[in-house]
Amino acid sequence: MEQLANALDKVNIGVAHVVRWLALAMMLVQFGIVVGRYAFGVNSIAVQESVLYMHASLFMLAAGYTLLVDKHVRVDVFYAKATPEVRRRIDIFGHLFLLMPSMIALIYWSWPSVRNSWAILEGPISVGGIEAVFLLKSLIPAFCVLVMLQSLALLIRLLAGKET
Numbered sequence: 001m002e003q004l005a006n007a008l009d010k011v012n013i014g015v016a017h018v019v020r021w022l023a024l025a026m027m028l029v030q031f032g033i034v035v036g037r038y039a040f041g042v043n044s045i046a047v048q049e050s051v052l053y054m055h056a057s058l059f060m061l062a063a064g065y066t067l068l069v070d071k072h073v074r075v076d077v078f079y080a081k082a083t084p085e086v087r088r089r090i091d092i093f094g095h096l097f098l099l100m101p102s103m104i105a106l107i108y109w110s111w112p113s114v115r116n117s118w119a120i121l122e123g124p125i126s127v128g129g130i131e132a133v134f135l136l137k138s139l140i141p142a143f144c145v146l147v148m149l150q151s152l153a154l155l156i157r158l159l160a161g162k163e164t
Helices: 002-019 022-040 045-061 063-068 086-118 133-159
Strands: none
Touching: 002 022, 002 045, 002 063, 002 086, 002 133, 022 063, 045 133, 063 086, 063 133
């Protein structure tokens, strides 16, 4: 089972190694937008939207990796002072009864919108924008799948009694 957990980790590590470059690309594109607008009086809606697409992609696709490295925001009211065994039980409960069901619900409720968007190859958000809103909407189920895969990897380790 440890091999399965490691393989699931590798999926999110691989995705994170690719999408991390979007942070640099976003900064460079935004810098170009500012220079173009204020120095040359040039503007492009599509280029502005590309920052939105990169930002959404970075955060949605790196969420599983963030879970892997335990950097998600927590409310540690009880967790911080709990023993390791109580923490383990809280984590198991959280993965099984909170995280997984919420990701399944999010896929379930977003899927019709994603499917319809692909069916019509939904166009730009703004006139002159990127003609790929269907790709942007596809980030929602991708986010859910990546988070669920990482949750499963953590759950395997928790149930085996290993620290995460």
